[in-house]
Each structure stands twice: as structure tokens, then as C-alpha cells.
Amino acid sequence: MKAFALFKKDWLSELRTRYAINALAMFILVTISVILFSIGQEKITEYLTGGLLWVVIFFSAMSGLSRAFVSEEERGTTLTLQLIASPATIFSGKLLFNVILVFLMNIAITFLFSVLFESFVINNALLFLISFIFGNIGIAISSTIIAAIISKAGSKGTLYPVLSFPILLPLILTLLELTKFAIDGDLLEDSLVEIFVLVCYDVIMLTASYLLFDFIWKE
Amino acid sequence: MNKFSLTLKDVTKIFGRRLIFDKINYSFESGKVYGLAGPNGSGKSTLSKIISGLLEPTHGKVIHESDGSIIIPEKLHDYLGFVSPYLVLYDEFTAEENLFHFSKIRGTQYDSEKAKSMLEEFNIYNRRTDLLKAYSSGMKQRMKFIFALLHSPRLLLLDEPTSNLDNPGKEKVYEIINREAENNLVIIASNEDSDLALCKEIVNIEDFKNNGNIK
Structure with missing residues (x-):
């Protein structure tokens, strides 16, 4: 309940200050527009669209999720x-806030991709949905703990993507693989290893974050 | 009367190569007002932060006890009310909203009647629906007192409690300090003679400098 109260405070504060929402919305719009202009009339493959989706998601997360701390x-x-x-x-409240923000952000990005890119066709929706849910949770957990670390540092803007890249790389690579499977229409049973990797990543990051946060939070 | 006590055992703080204070040993008990005195930069705020659990001492221990039971650091915020110049409340919320959110995050029920009476006592009830960013520094200082007192803490730690306050504000603060000290432990960190005049015992940080030598 205390964590939910903190989430509620953050959410109301966000609605008034628009610290993260504006940054995220602008970043999503600008990035997708740049991709559309650079592609022009060129026909791009399904795999490339799937890859671009996670590139946009990764960099959008970089632009807005650090705001929590x-x-x-x-x-x-x-x-x-x-x-x-x-x-x-504190960590639970901030994590809840970032989870909601990541889901809203990624639903908007995926929706825009499905509307604007003809080649973005998912043939196994359930597999994509599972990857999307666990992927978003992983991004939210990693972004929250990295935000807590960099909030104490001097050069926050530079440090966030630098620190996020190695931490989020295994997650993004697994998500790229699963999106490829979902585009190909592969069976869920054939993608279980990647799904387990995704779930393990979330569990490990969550456990490590709770253990580390005490030390990060205190001066 | 329930007893609250605070014990400092060999508390030492070193920043880099600079010794702030060395081996402070002192016991504080509820029912009294204590002072932390010393010139600017002597370490009053650092010691306040260490007492409140915001900062770890380099060496030594800080023990908080309520009715003989040691309070674990994770629960200290339930017992502590802290007013300090570096404490900042949320400018994007009104006074009432700030108090509501703080109560909920603490895990306590928001006592609207108590909040109302405290807002009235500090003479900001009429401005309770204004955003805090529209408050003057003196009004923000008054809000910090309400923030510190709303959950009825056993330890009231006041770092420069009268900064930014006008004379009626100072009088109100002194009245509250005397009232709180009847049952609780009040510690004031200040340079102001009028603040320190309320204290029964004063810890002078300068007495714990060890001539600046790190042992």
C-alpha cells in the first residue's frame, strides 16, 4: 500500500509537471518520423521492422525512464x-511507476508501428504478447535501478545510456529473437528457451535491484 | 510516560581526509530539549543527518530506543520528525496534498482534522489549497514543521528551526518545542542563541574535533 501511495504521488506529480511523458511522446514521434522519412518508398523486410521496433523502444526508454529518480x-x-x-x-513505488510508463510507451510505439509500417506483421500474436509483457517488465526493472544509480552522479544524461546498454543488451537481443519468431509465426513451444531467458532476466534483475537499492539510496 | 532514547557511541565522521568530528559519546532522553552547537561548518547538520539515519557515520553507532526496544533503521522514519533547510517538499502539490501524500507513503491514515489544526496553528490554513511553489520561504518553513509533526514522532530533530521565520513564527516554534519536549525527545541544531536558550543540555561539536587529526 505504501508503494502504491508513492506511485500515486508520482503519477499525479507527472500529470502536473510532465517531466517524463512529454520527453517520451516527443522522442517517439521524432524517431518514428525520422525512420519513415529515411525509408521513403523503400520496401523494408519484416525482420528489419521488428528490429527497428526494439531500437525505438530502447532509446525511448533512455529518454524518459530516468526521470523517476x-x-x-x-x-x-x-x-x-x-x-x-x-x-x-521507494523502489517498489518507483518501479510500479516505470512499469506503467513503459507499458503505455510501448503500446503506443507498437500501435504506431502496426499502423505506419506495412511490413510489421506479427503471425504469432500470443508469442509476441508474452515477449512484450516480460520484455517491458525487464526494461522497467533495469531502467529503474539504473536511474537510481545515475541520479547520484554528476553527468546523468550521458551516464544513463552508457550504463543501460550492457545491462539491457541481453534483454534486447532475446526480444529481437522472439519478435523474429513471432513474425515468422513459429510455435510457442519452439520459443520456450528464449521465453525462459526473458523470465530469468526479469527475476535476476528484480532480485539484484532490491538487494542493491539499499546501498544506492543512502548517501 | 513512554521513554525514547538516543545513544551516540564513538560516532566519528570523516569526509575524504577531513575529520568532521571524532568519537562523540552522548545519551539523549525524552522529556528534554538538547542542543547541537558549533560555528558554521562545524558538523551540526552532518550529525543531524547521522542521527536521522540519512548518513552513515564513518565509525561508531547510533542507537535509537523506544520503551527499551531498539528501533531498526528501516522503521526509524515512523519515530522521527525532521526539519532542516535542505528538506524540500513538493512544489507541484498544495499544502494539503503534500500532507496527504506524505501520510499515505508513511503508511498512516491521513488525519484531516489534525492537519487542519496544524495548518491553523501555523497560520497557513487559508493558503492550504495553493501550490507550494507560490509559498514564501517562511511559509515553506512552517510547512516543514507540519510535515515533521503530523505523524506524532517521538524524536523531533530540528536543524536551524527558525531560519526564514518571522517573530510570530519563531514564537510558535518555541511553543511547539516546549510542548513536544514534555513527552518526546527534541534536538535542536542551531547557532541562534534564542534557539539554544530552550535547551537543557548542549553538545558543542567543537569539543569533538581532535584538533582535526584523523587517528
Whole structure:
């Protein structure tokens, strides 16, 4: 309940300040427009569209998800949060906020891709849905803990993508593979190894994040 | 009366190669007002942060006890009310919204009657629906007191409590300090003579400098 209260506070704050939503919306629109202009009348393959989808998702996450902690640090309210809740509550609340934001962001990106790119055709919707759900959760967990780490650093803007790349790489590679399978219409049973990798990634990142957060959160 | 106590055991803080204070040993008990004194940069705020659990000491221990039971660090925020210049509330929310969210995040029920009476007591009830960004620094300082007191803490830690306050504001703060000290532990970190005049015992940080030598 405490974590949900923090999520609610963050959500209402976001609706008023638009720290993350504006950054994400602008980034999504600009990136997809640039891709569309650069493709022109060229016909691109399904695999390339699937790859581009995760590239847009990765960089959109880089542009908006760090706000969860950076905005608190910039406004000087980190100390206030430290005084009213335990680190676990803070992390859970921020994670919940990022999960919702990632899902909204990625639903919007996927919708735009399906409308604007003819070659973006998913033949196994269930496989894509499973990959999408676990992938989004993984992105949210990783982005939240990285945001907590970089919020204490001086050069936040540069550090976030640099730190995110090696951490998110295994996740993005697995998601690319699963999206390829979903485009090909492969059976769910044939993709179980990749799905397990995805679930393991989420579990490992979540456990490591909760263990690490206590040390990151304190000065 | 329930007892709340705070014990500092060999508390030392070093930033880089700079010794802030060395081996502070002191016991604080509820029912009294204590002072942390020293010139600017002596480490009053650092010691306040260490007491509140926001900062770890380089060496030594800080033990908080309520009715003889040691309070674990994860639960300390339930017992602590903290006012300090570097504490910032949410500018995008109104005074009422700030208090509501803080109560919920603490896991306590929002007591609207208590919030109302405190807003009235600090003379900002009429501005309760204004966003905090429209508040003056003095009004924000008053809000910090409400933030610190709303959950009825056992330890009230006040770092420069009267900064930015006008005379009626200072009088109100002194009244509250005396009232809180009847049952709870109040610690004031300040340079102001009028603030320190309320204290029964004063810890002078300068006495724990070890001439700046790191042992």
C-alpha cells in the first residue's frame, strides 16, 4: 500500500509537471518520423521492422525512464522520501511507476508501428504478447535501478545510456529473437528457451535491484 | 510516560581526509530539549543527518530506543520528525496534498482534522489549497514543521528551526518545542542563541574535533 501511495504521488506529480511523458511522446514521434522519412518508398523486410521496433523502444526508454529518480534528485526531494519510507517501499513505488510508463510507451510505439509500417506483421500474436509483457517488465526493472544509480552522479544524461546498454543488451537481443519468431509465426513451444531467458532476466534483475537499492539510496 | 532514547557511541565522521568530528559519546532522553552547537561548518547538520539515519557515520553507532526496544533503521522514519533547510517538499502539490501524500507513503491514515489544526496553528490554513511553489520561504518553513509533526514522532530533530521565520513564527516554534519536549525527545541544531536558550543540555561539536587529526 505504501508503494502504491508513492506511485500515486508520482503519477499525479507527472500529470502536473510532465517531466517524463512529454520527453517520451516527443522522442517517439521524432524517431518514428525520422525512420519513415529515411525509408521513403523503400520496401523494408519484416525482420528489419521488428528490429527497428526494439531500437525505438530502447532509446525511448533512455529518454524518459530516468526521470523517476532524477526528478527527485533535481528538485531536492530525495531527502524527504528518505525520511518517510523504507528503501524497499521507494523502489517498489518507483518501479510500479516505470512499469506503467513503459507499458503505455510501448503500446503506443507498437500501435504506431502496426499502423505506419506495412511490413510489421506479427503471425504469432500470443508469442509476441508474452515477449512484450516480460520484455517491458525487464526494461522497467533495469531502467529503474539504473536511474537510481545515475541520479547520484554528476553527468546523468550521458551516464544513463552508457550504463543501460550492457545491462539491457541481453534483454534486447532475446526480444529481437522472439519478435523474429513471432513474425515468422513459429510455435510457442519452439520459443520456450528464449521465453525462459526473458523470465530469468526479469527475476535476476528484480532480485539484484532490491538487494542493491539499499546501498544506492543512502548517501 | 513512554521513554525514547538516543545513544551516540564513538560516532566519528570523516569526509575524504577531513575529520568532521571524532568519537562523540552522548545519551539523549525524552522529556528534554538538547542542543547541537558549533560555528558554521562545524558538523551540526552532518550529525543531524547521522542521527536521522540519512548518513552513515564513518565509525561508531547510533542507537535509537523506544520503551527499551531498539528501533531498526528501516522503521526509524515512523519515530522521527525532521526539519532542516535542505528538506524540500513538493512544489507541484498544495499544502494539503503534500500532507496527504506524505501520510499515505508513511503508511498512516491521513488525519484531516489534525492537519487542519496544524495548518491553523501555523497560520497557513487559508493558503492550504495553493501550490507550494507560490509559498514564501517562511511559509515553506512552517510547512516543514507540519510535515515533521503530523505523524506524532517521538524524536523531533530540528536543524536551524527558525531560519526564514518571522517573530510570530519563531514564537510558535518555541511553543511547539516546549510542548513536544514534555513527552518526546527534541534536538535542536542551531547557532541562534534564542534557539539554544530552550535547551537543557548542549553538545558543542567543537569539543569533538581532535584538533582535526584523523587517528
